[in-house]
Amino acid sequence: MTKPLVLILGAGSDIAKAVAHHFAALGHPLQLAARNTAALQADQTDIALRYGVGVTVHAFDALAIQTHESFVTALPDLPEIAVCAVGLMGQQAENERDIQAACRVMRTNFEGPASILAVLANRFEARGNGTLVGISSVAGERGRATNYVYGAAKAGFTAFLSGLRNRLAKRGVHVVTVLPGFVATQMTVGMNLPAKLTAQPQDVARAIARAVERKTNILYVYPIWRLIMGIIRNIPEQVFKRMVL
Amino acid sequence: MLAARTLQPRSVDALRDIVLCEPDMIARGNGRAYGDSAVNTAATIDMRRFNRMLAFDPATGQLVAEAGVLLGDIIAAFLPRGWFPMVTPGTKFVTLGGAIAADVHGKNHHKDGSFRACVDWIDVMGLDGDIRRCTPNDPTPLFDHTLGGMGLTGIILRAALRLRPVQSAWMRQTTIPAPNLKAAMAAFETAQDATYSVAWIDCLPTGSHLGRSLVMLAEHATPSDLSPDQKLDPFQINPKRKLSVPLDFPAFCLNRLTVRAFNALYYRAGAQKSGEQLVDWDSYFYPLDAILGWNRIYGSKGFVQFQCVLPLNRADSGLSALLNAIAKAGSPSFLSVLKRFGPQNSAFSFPMEGYTLALDFAVTPQTLALLDRLDQITLDHGGRFYLAKDSRMTADTLRASDRRVGDFTAHRDSLGLQSRFKSAQSERLAL
Ligand SMILES: Cc1cc2nc3c(=O)[nH]c(=O)nc-3n(C[C@H](O)[C@H](O)[C@H](O)COP(=O)(O)OP(=O)(O)OC[C@H]3O[C@@H](n4cnc5c(N)ncnc54)[C@H](O)[C@@H]3O)c2cc1C
Numbered sequence A: 001m002t003k004p005l006v007l008i009l010g011a012g013s014d015i016a017k018a019v020a021h022h023f024a025a026l027g028h029p030l031q032l033a034a035r036n037t038a039a040l041q042a043d044q045t046d047i048a049l050r051y052g053v054g055v056t057v058h059a060f061d062a063l064a065i066q067t068h069e070s071f072v073t074a075l076p077d078l079p080e081i082a083v084c085a086v087g088l089m090g091q092q093a094e095n096e097r098d099i100q101a102a103c104r105v106m107r108t109n110f111e112g113p114a115s116i117l118a119v120l121a122n123r124f125e126a127r128g129n130g131t132l133v134g135i136s137s138v139a140g141e142r143g144r145a146t147n148y149v150y151g152a153a154k155a156g157f158t159a160f161l162s163g164l165r166n167r168l169a170k171r172g173v174h175v176v177t178v179l180p181g182f183v184a185t186q187m188t189v190g191m192n193l194p195a196k197l198t199a200q201p202q203d204v205a206r207a208i209a210r211a212v213e214r215k216t217n218i219l220y221v222y223p224i225w226r227l228i229m230g231i232i233r234n235i236p237e238q239v240f241k242r243m244v245l
Numbered sequence B: 001m002l003a004a005r006t007l008q009p010r011s012v013d014a015l016r017d018i019v020l021c022e023p024d025m026i027a028r029g030n031g032r033a034y035g036d037s038a039v040n041t042a043a044t045i046d047m048r049r050f051n052r053m054l055a056f057d058p059a060t061g062q063l064v065a066e067a068g069v070l071l072g073d074i075i076a077a078f079l080p081r082g083w084f085p086m087v088t089p090g091t092k093f094v095t096l097g098g099a100i101a102a103d104v105h106g107k108n109h110h111k112d113g114s115f116r117a118c119v120d121w122i123d124v125m126g127l128d129g130d131i132r133r134c135t136p137n138d139p140t141p142l143f144d145h146t147l148g149g150m151g152l153t154g155i156i157l158r159a160a161l162r163l164r165p166v167q168s169a170w171m172r173q174t175t176i177p178a179p180n181l182k183a184a185m186a187a188f189e190t191a192q193d194a195t196y197s198v199a200w201i202d203c204l205p206t207g208s209h210l211g212r213s214l215v216m217l218a219e220h221a222t223p224s225d226l227s228p229d230q231k232l233d234p235f236q237i238n239p240k241r242k243l244s245v246p247l248d249f250p251a252f253c254l255n256r257l258t259v260r261a262f263n264a265l266y267y268r269a270g271a272q273k274s275g276e277q278l279v280d281w282d283s284y285f286y287p288l289d290a291i292l293g294w295n296r297i298y299g300s301k302g303f304v305q306f307q308c309v310l311p312l313n314r315a316d317s318g319l320s321a322l323l324n325a326i327a328k329a330g331s332p333s334f335l336s337v338l339k340r341f342g343p344q345n346s347a348f349s350f351p352m353e354g355y356t357l358a359l360d361f362a363v364t365p366q367t368l369a370l371l372d373r374l375d376q377i378t379l380d381h382g383g384r385f386y387l388a389k390d391s392r393m394t395a396d397t398l399r400a401s402d403r404r405v406g407d408f409t410a411h412r413d414s415l416g417l418q419s420r421f422k423s424a425q426s427e428r429l430a431l
């Protein structure tokens, strides 16, 4: 019995790679999609060799939204599970000066992922089943001076996923919103992250696979983050605006 | 532990930048070497992100993989398909690069040689950032000096190695109690045909019981060795239903009541008529992994390792002298392993035909003095030392033990490697 096919968007990301290994180890065949497909060749062979599952590689640019319909149509099979790991942190200082840069961050974290998941959502809805997993961020829970452009985009994406879930709940399609706290990846390399609050990509992968199976709605990888964000959301704006976070 | 600046390249280009720009550096695998061989305080290059398997040929069993792949990953992927590493050390948490750089040996050295014997080729990045593919038959010494070269000849990027076909995940093990060293050595010599052999030595008794051991021989089990249940899926071991846990090495090795525990096991083994047991691959090859946990940094708990090899014709007297010195010092080794090595001819690898003794002591001023004594006894008997276990030897001791050092350093010198690829160990040993 073959397991459901998993499409991974932004497959070159550290979190995405861990997700790919995790699902493949469970026996799921994979579709890996990324801008740089050449860099994925070795991963494709590696995963196929290790786990004996089928792995295909597909060119995908989240920002080229006009291609998203044809991208999905061209997939050899419509996946049962789609995980979107596309994201861009950017530099807050640069985003303040350069609106082009800020737009790139907003489009990469919101417009692109929302666009591709919208296309997949319609196909899944027509079929009557499927699971969409969007990796958003706790940064979207409240805008902070240090990364509000990224945070705003993630907030948009989180709201989009929430609405999608609401719309599709009665149509057999489930939507998981992933709100990882800190994760040790190339996005955060060199940052001084508190070890106790920082997950490894493998932790995120394990939690995502479980969330898909249990139809979890909102996934905080480490439960402590639910508490932290609860507190941060509830700080009165009068106080919050003076805080350095 | 030395605090080292660690770099984690994720692509060949990033690695090349490091090699071209850093004044000096050393590659690091999974840090399972006990000493300071994989440490350079200025730049230690963590190779574990190069962890992809690149090709496998089921006709020949040849696997091509990046240097950061762990032996344990290879087993996880290929044992279910009937393949096992040809040569494996006593932990599965080593990288391919580390296994090649130390040219590791397993319990089958007398039969199959060191890790080198299963390596078809390696890709090595030199100081110029270029990658050279080298094979055992090359006229240039790069392959020979990289196997056992402890990372000092360049950065191993990829390798092709041949796996061994096996018919099950189980081992058929025979335990032979040996009342003393002579009996243990006789057991090894009689068992030259056994695929795997190793002895666990009790280091405390003297006189006629000096070198009292349990000699363990093993073969990969075939379906006919398995129970009907196991035959259904010969590659499946269910850890919760292990049929027979053999002698519980780990517990006795690390238990400070070594003597009493050893006695109990010794007599239990002697009482069993055939001494034959079926053991799963993990308990058989990697008993220490189960207790030490793979995230732990070995050696950080105040243990110091010692491993030497003595040539065959001097092994008897040499081992007796070593064991007498240990017994006299009264600092027991928590884990003492004896192995017969077969012939080996290589440029800088540790093994030579003879007997190798591996010991594990708690660090105290007495043990450090004892280790100096063991160095001297090894030198007196024409033996040499395993760099993957060394953290304290002197440059003079190394040179007195190994005439090959001159060729090795000449090779390094000729390529300008001495000032660039260096570890805390290579500095201490003036390599
Ligand atoms: C419990 C235990 C049991 C063991 N049993 C055995 C045994 O039975 N037989 C045996 O032979 N050894 C044994 N060892 C030692 C171990 O196999 C070796 O030290 C091995 O080299 C460790 O591999 P690593 O990947 O952890 O390498 P590290 O410890 O990180 O590095 C070891 C050496 O390899 C070099 N190196 C690592 N990767 C590369 C690379 N990509 N390119 C160039 N150089 C590189 C380093 O510079 C260093 O000199 C044992 C160790 C432990 C902890």
Ligand SMILES: NC(=O)c1ccc[n+]([C@@H]2O[C@H](COP(=O)([O-])OP(=O)(O)OC[C@H]3O[C@@H](n4cnc5c(N)ncnc54)[C@H](OP(=O)(O)O)[C@@H]3O)[C@@H](O)[C@H]2O)c1
Binding pocket: A009, A010, A011, A012, A013, A014, A015, A016, A034, A035, A036, A060, A061, A062, A063, A064, A084, A085, A086, A087, A088, A089, A108, A112, A135, A136, A137, A138, A179, A180, A181, A182, A183, A184, A185, A186, A187, A188
């Ligand atoms: N690391 C954390 O602490 C953390 C915390 C919360 C949330 N997240 C989120 O987790 C997700 C994965 O991030 P990560 O930590 O694994 O970092 P990452 O490795 O930097 O992943 C980001 C991925 O997005 C891809 N990408 C960017 N723009 C793209 C585009 N236009 N089209 C297609 N792919 C594009 C990148 O692909 P290229 O390789 O082609 O550049 C990269 O693989 C992101 O959404 C991130 O926001 C991360």
